[in-house]
Amino acid sequence: MTVRIAVAGASGYAGGELLRLLLAHPDIEIGALTANSSAGDLLLKHQPHLLPLADRRLQDTTVETLKGHDVVFLALPHGHSAELAEQLGDSAIVIDCGADHRLTSADDWTRWYGGEHAGSWPYGLPELPNQREKLVGARRVAVPGCYPTVSSLALAPAVDLIEDEVVIVAVSGTSGAGKSLKPNLLGSEVMGSASAYGVGGAHRHTPEITQNLSAAAGRPIKVSFTPVLAPMSRGILATCTAQLKTAALNDAVNVRDAYEKAYANEPFVHFLPEGFWPTTNAVLGSNAVQMQVTVDEDLNRLVVVAAVDNLAKGTAGAAVQCMNLALGLPETSGLSTVGVAP
């Protein structure tokens, strides 16, 4: 089976990571690569690590260019996917790495992103309860945000054991911000420095995490989420804590059991043996999520630490995983749990 794909937004970090992964996928033929202001450039100028595509040029992002592919990946700023997807019609599977179709609530969308809601698509986190079945054979997929991926997977197995409020502080590499030319993203500013942003519940991934955990819990979960920028290109390490319900008091065994059951058969989520804690470089470039839990017995509080590569499983890897499900290919095809370390 040869699947012909196109990538819209191939000059950015998510687009580059998609192509890196797809080049290793046995069933893929890489078709059109498009960009906006960089259209006409050699891809190599923007993705110097993709040598097998060194001769390719970026084309304009138009429906004409993108048509005629089996799968079209959209790695565009939010607000740009809906129209393109409609124009492409049902001829192609469309996998949107952007935010446009993640939120199910139109009110949430309008509050957090502004403008009209484009509707929601099957949500590309198959490891969440009852989610994989919606992705098999899907023609549209909304790839989750990077923080929601790691945060939701870190807490979903525990929702029955915890109270209704969770606190998440997630340390992230800078590639999550894309290639935006902002002073605070310059190497000189980033190296040797840590900084928080979107503090006080202001980050747009907050409603997405809330949506996922509330769905998993079957009741509203409140999410305190603070992202912290650290001096690394890739990787998110999320520290997630929540009060345990009285019934779980001091019951670290129950907690471990819940996580082991949840992820025993998941190919990409790895619940570590006791005594091992995740690090972001262990998942770098891979589709793996590494995770460990413990209970702070003085406080009867659950603490989960989880690591993910924001560009891989956090974005492009999830997109490929969902493509596999949509196409009926093996879910792990072209993907790996092996990180590039040290």
Add this chain to the structure above:
Amino acid sequence: MTVRIAVAGASGYAGGELLRLLLAHPDIEIGALTANSSAGDLLLKHQPHLLPLADRRLQDTTVETLKGHDVVFLALPHGHSAELAEQLGDSAIVIDCGADHRLTSADDWTRWYGGEHAGSWPYGLPELPNQREKLVGARRVAVPGCYPTVSSLALAPAVDLIEDEVVIVAVSGTSGAGKSLKPNLLGSEVMGSASAYGVGGAHRHTPEITQNLSAAAGRPIKVSFTPVLAPMSRGILATCTAQLKTAALNDAVNVRDAYEKAYANEPFVHFLPEGFWPTTNAVLGSNAVQMQVTVDEDLNRLVVVAAVDNLAKGTAGAAVQCMNLALGLPETSGLSTVGVAP
């Protein structure tokens, strides 16, 4: 006034930072510099940045070597300070950068550090309520831990406004771990990676933060504390959150007011104007703490973010500040709020 000082543990990071700061202090004459396994070495071998001391050699850490100085700084592993301090008697002011005399509860000491409690000394965080007066003229000072410094200052002004449990996730540079030769502290492992440690309330700074906040609140405060190692040499960025009491509901004004009042006259704690958030490189090498607060109105939750240089205000800067208070010198002598950035 010329004050003659000695540093025990001059080959390590805390010792080096003490010397860096003391070299800029107008009233200090640097006397004996001691070490353990490195005794006999040129200081330059261990502290290549201290050129004015390039000709100095490290001596053995003995009471004979340390006697005869006005102030003796101890930058030793925990458990080594009490005996030295006793031998030095009252002839010298002793400022202990280690943990031995920080905890007031002997039970806490035994639980967290093991062995017998050496007793507590005046606690060197003058910005905490009623603390400065205990340091003026003191002959013994226990310099706070780096995480407790930033965490306690971040939350102390709010203790009357919040519920009894706080969650702190603090991202730290690697110098906080000292020059320990452990594989996970190698540059190849650290760069490009974030990792949590001491998770689940297992870090020894937890009881110290608890002690400080409970004292400030006049009631027991429970502390969920998770430290995260990030790829930078220096700096801690602490994200501290707590549920606001009903009375403070949506009252961001009260919160800002509390912080402004608390630190209006503090020379080193800088509560930032609205819209500005702290970064660790802005305080690098300085004795400043930068801080910002907000209220997550969806959750009625306080979020404070604070930055400190773990080696400066987090250790050696605090030691110099306390020395100034002990000696009756201006508190800011030899210290600065100017960071080295970018």
Add this chain to the structure above:
Amino acid sequence: MTVRIAVAGASGYAGGELLRLLLAHPDIEIGALTANSSAGDLLLKHQPHLLPLADRRLQDTTVETLKGHDVVFLALPHGHSAELAEQLGDSAIVIDCGADHRLTSADDWTRWYGGEHAGSWPYGLPELPNQREKLVGARRVAVPGCYPTVSSLALAPAVDLIEDEVVIVAVSGTSGAGKSLKPNLLGSEVMGSASAYGVGGAHRHTPEITQNLSAAAGRPIKVSFTPVLAPMSRGILATCTAQLKTAALNDAVNVRDAYEKAYANEPFVHFLPEGFWPTTNAVLGSNAVQMQVTVDEDLNRLVVVAAVDNLAKGTAGAAVQCMNLALGLPETSGLSTVGVAP
């Protein structure tokens, strides 16, 4: 075809990288994994990124453990390979990532490494003139050093155009030093800092580069080589300069031509289009060498810049490439030219 392999030294960086690459190789079954002081540990403790091998334990490095594999990779400190190889006899292909069998001159060996020369094996840099043919079907391979790999490939095409002395300054990540627990390799020391070492021709890779370039030139080439440690885990960027002979004066065209010809059919050496310069992150994790040349016309001096991942093409990737040649597999099997960036 299934090839059963063993790795001696599987706890280190070179061993980990070998396993990372071999896990992606279609024809490989991973057998014994051995270590010295870490024998008995879970591999996961030392290689947390190798999840598919998470259940494996490290065994002792003995001939009994290593016997019975088709290929044995040795990733050991120098001086430990010869005896093991002899004991293994001809039953296994032995691929030595260490230095023991790289130098052809016994005098050079004794001067640079001390002790008796173990003899030389086919040298695993197939891109050098007349080298590939010696590797096809070989039973023993000496994998080149990382600096010699990039330096030799950078200058070999130009040996007929340049005078007899070359100057190489190579900036390297810290993983080249292995997991050695030395203070100067701690993250706190490495981050934010650059430093030279082995200055003045003192680095052991100097005679290896000299050997390669002299062989390519058919005359003695003198090599001034200075390695510089930079704050990154992986990657070498070599800046190589040499005086052009009079006949090549101002002849940038001839120079480009020589490089294009030399590497036109090489799958892993990529001579970049004009205007593009190599960066180490573009080759991270890949088996590619990226290269660009120019002529400083004011000085009639050739300047070549080349990038390689020291652990991949610089060590473990070359080992796999040579294994492929030794076994008669496609040379590129299990290897990629796609880097992990950003």
Add this chain to the structure above:
Amino acid sequence: MTVRIAVAGASGYAGGELLRLLLAHPDIEIGALTANSSAGDLLLKHQPHLLPLADRRLQDTTVETLKGHDVVFLALPHGHSAELAEQLGDSAIVIDCGADHRLTSADDWTRWYGGEHAGSWPYGLPELPNQREKLVGARRVAVPGCYPTVSSLALAPAVDLIEDEVVIVAVSGTSGAGKSLKPNLLGSEVMGSASAYGVGGAHRHTPEITQNLSAAAGRPIKVSFTPVLAPMSRGILATCTAQLKTAALNDAVNVRDAYEKAYANEPFVHFLPEGFWPTTNAVLGSNAVQMQVTVDEDLNRLVVVAAVDNLAKGTAGAAVQCMNLALGLPETSGLSTVGVAP
């Protein structure tokens, strides 16, 4: 003595470093701070580490604003200094951190920078032969480029011992490129990566190094210069090599002697004891240059390694040092040789 100063270009890295140093200078009162597009902003927005100036606002860069100060520092893009300096007339000492007045040859200026040469000013590297005397009492100073500073100091003592061509490869942090919003300067691109630029003699600092070394030698010296960007904010480590003349053959003693003599009385240039090699973090934030030399005896080649902080002694520190000389203050006033490490 109180000297009132102004800084034009106070929002950039050089401007920020000037202010950091001047805040520690005992004789300075900080007057107008100007910018271009950032005029009107709080300085804190651009220089969050300069807390004592947290209330200051940036003004427009006009002669009216800059007039009435004793010293005006210009930290502007090249081409902007000459006109401002002329308008300021002789009322102020003008210290230009830009390139406009560094080159003595109008031809060189036009070739490397384009446009008309603004003329040359006393060159602010007092450690070069016969240079200090031109700076004492000067009303105009051209602050050297960062690479020329470290390269010239590294080689000047040896000019009588070496042949006419030198090869310099200098590894630099990214702050040397300023706050330019270019994709290749983003943290995501810079971290974990090394890259060369201005290769083949194309960097504008080449003629400046050539000018300095030729002046020191009294004969033309040819300079092969390659700058390499490394993942750190600050610091330059220059590796400088040159063939020794026959007369100096194997004469490492003569070489050390030349360096010891040259810098014995220099307060900021530190020739290290044998066995010690410079690192950039040892000079971070300081006005020191650390240096070591050796002779590669196989090649009879001198190798010098020198470290400097590009923003401090490489730019702003040199500017303050020259201001001191110009005003007749002690040359070291407000400056330090103590780096911020680790």
